[in-house]
Amino acid sequence: MRLYLASTSPARLALLRAAGIEPIVVPSHVDEPAAVLAAEAEHGPLTPDAMVHLLARLKAEAVRGDLNGEPIDGFILGGDSAFELDGAIHGKPHLPETARTRWLAQRGRTGRLHSGHWLIDHRNGIENQAVGRTAVASVTFADVTDAEIDAYIASGEPLEVAGAFTIDSLGGPFITRVDGDPSTVVGLSLSTLRELFVELGVNWPDLWNRQL
Numbered sequence: 001m002r003l004y005l006a007s008t009s010p011a012r013l014a015l016l017r018a019a020g021i022e023p024i025v026v027p028s029h030v031d032e033p034a035a036v037l038a039a040e041a042e043h044g045p046l047t048p049d050a051m052v053h054l055l056a057r058l059k060a061e062a063v064r065g066d067l068n069g070e071p072i073d074g075f076i077l078g079g080d081s082a083f084e085l086d087g088a089i090h091g092k093p094h095l096p097e098t099a100r101t102r103w104l105a106q107r108g109r110t111g112r113l114h115s116g117h118w119l120i121d122h123r124n125g126i127e128n129q130a131v132g133r134t135a136v137a138s139v140t141f142a143d144v145t146d147a148e149i150d151a152y153i154a155s156g157e158p159l160e161v162a163g164a165f166t167i168d169s170l171g172g173p174f175i176t177r178v179d180g181d182p183s184t185v186v187g188l189s190l191s192t193l194r195e196l197f198v199e200l201g202v203n204w205p206d207l208w209n210r211q212l
Contacts, residue, residue: 001206002074004067004122006059011161011168011187012079019190020208026067028059028078032091048084049134052116055080057132060118064127071125075200078118079188083139083163085111092160099153099164106163108143110177112136113163115184119196131199135189137180139167144174 005012005023016023035058040046046054060078065071083090085106093099118132144152157171158164165171167178167185181189194204 001202001209003207004063004072004074004076006063006076006078009079009187011166014168015183015186015188015190017210020210022210023077024067024074026063026072026076028062030055030058030062032080048082048089048112048114049116049136051089052080052082052114053118053132053134054116056116057118057130060120060130064120064122072122073125074122075197075202076120076122077188077193078116078120080116081162081187082114083111083165084114085109085163090163092162093164094159096153096159099158100149102164103144103149103153103158107141107149107174110138110140111163112138113185115187115189115192117188117192117196119193119200121200129200131196133192133196135181135184135192137178137182137184137189139163139165139175139185140177141165142174142176148174 003021003023005025006028008027032055036051039054056078060076063076090102093102114134114136116134120130121128152158155170167175178185181191183190197204
């Protein structure tokens with residue numbers, strides 16, 4: 001049973017592999033800022049849950065159909081993540097100065113990581129059904145020093161991850177508490193993904209196709 005991952009996120013790929021699933025990675029090439037702007041122009045400001053839900057769905061839908069001339073036969077997973085602090089949504093900072101500003105604001109405090117999931121049943125080359133859900137986990141940061149923040153940013157790791165932090169790599173020691181499914185903070189909630197497969201009538205162990 002094939003799972004197509006509509007994402008190039010190394011963290012999501014590593015999570016699925018650790019859970020016994022070797023997905024087929026298919027970049028979605030969704031213009032995320034444009035999609036959010038279009039949605040907000042029509043419906044008003046998006047909540048963090050609404051935003052990650054929208055982008056996860058668009059990513060999954062973007063890769064429907066054929067892959068290299070062959071029909072996609074299996075399940076398509078789209079995912080998106082955003083960090084919320086004081087009501088503001090923080091995606092990937094990209095720039096060192098942006099990452100530093102965020103870390104100065106969030107150290108010693110607690111925020112919420114929102115992860116959106118959209119799963120399309122595309123067995124036999126057609127879209128049969130789709131289900132989606134968001135998961136949320138609270139993250140509490142250590143009261144890290146300026147020197148630790150600067151060293152972490154200099155590593156480059158926080159620049160391309162939502163909220164400018166990880167829990168499964170260099171950023172792990174700077175996190176003191178996670179309330180919720182920890183994999184939510186990494187990039188997708190494995191427990192939520194299992195629930196979505198159950199909704200589609202799929203037994204989670206049937207997805208195991210990787211030697212651990």
